[in-house]
Amino acid sequence: MAHEQSVPGTTRKLFVTEYHKYCDHLLRLDGESRRMRFGMAVDDTFVSDYAQRLKDMKSIVYGHMVDGDVCAAAELRPLGTPVHGEAEAAFSVEAKYQNSGIGTELLARIVRSARNRSIHRLYMNCLAENRRMQAIAKKFDAVLEFDQGDVIGRVAPSSAHYFSIWREAVEDEMGFVMAVLDLQRKFLPAA
Ligand SMILES: CC(C)(COP(=O)(O)OP(=O)(O)OC[C@H]1O[C@@H](n2cnc3c(N)ncnc32)[C@H](O)[C@@H]1OP(=O)(O)O)[C@@H](O)C(=O)NCCC(=O)NCCS
Numbered sequence: 001m002a003h004e005q006s007v008p009g010t011t012r013k014l015f016v017t018e019y020h021k022y023c024d025h026l027l028r029l030d031g032e033s034r035r036m037r038f039g040m041a042v043d044d045t046f047v048s049d050y051a052q053r054l055k056d057m058k059s060i061v062y063g064h065m066v067d068g069d070v071c072a073a074a075e076l077r078p079l080g081t082p083v084h085g086e087a088e089a090a091f092s093v094e095a096k097y098q099n100s101g102i103g104t105e106l107l108a109r110i111v112r113s114a115r116n117r118s119i120h121r122l123y124m125n126c127l128a129e130n131r132r133m134q135a136i137a138k139k140f141d142a143v144l145e146f147d148q149g150d151v152i153g154r155v156a157p158s159s160a161h162y163f164s165i166w167r168e169a170v171e172d173e174m175g176f177v178m179a180v181l182d183l184q185r186k187f188l189p190a191a
Helices: 016-028 031-038 044-052 102-116 131-137 162-187
Strands: 010-013 060-067 069-079 087-095 121-127 145-146 150-155
Touching: 010 102, 010 162, 016 044, 016 060, 016 069, 016 121, 031 044, 031 087, 031 121, 060 102, 069 102, 087 102, 102 121, 102 162, 121 131, 131 145, 131 150
Parallel strands: 087 121
Antiparallel strands: 010 060, 060 069, 069 087, 121 150, 145 150
């Protein structure tokens, strides 16, 4: 389902201590991508305040990392109490990396994470004009509903399976190693 990535980098979960990199990524989005991401034009203060609140939202954040920086990201945010089994997802890919399959890969990770957490309804809000987001949502059998200029995509992840749980665990281990390497890159001078 997810297609080959033609760009460098790796996709992994971000640690809370790396959320500033996510904030930097959101601030780097060009005006149009930022409007598509937040559903309206927002300024830097709005983006920084949003990133500050991330820890309280209990989100899972995936980042696509290139040279230690986040160049694309996806958030899985639970809605209500866990018993509701509902969550919202949001995506952002910096302009020069768009249309390379990263958004599709991020959505695949988000759907699997949702599945492993007994989330049976995953919502994605986007502007009606955002055909690219709708195109990737359709790859995951999303039901798209139009609502006053917005489109709400609803995906119903299947139940967790030992393989889906194992796969996420293995990727988290790999992600930890990559995070350590990113940290090393930051603190050790180039050889
Ligand atoms: C929307 C977004 C997340 C998609 O990520 P991406 O990495 O660019 O998407 P991918 O490369 O994985 O897939 C894009 C798909 O859309 C298709 N597409 C591109 N432009 C399209 C258009 N105008 N109409 C229909 N389909 C389109 C591509 O052909 C591709 O499908 P394919 O894989 O079958 O060829 C990214 O472009 C982005 O961050 N945009 C700005 C922020 C945003 O819109 N966020 C979503 C709201 S939360």
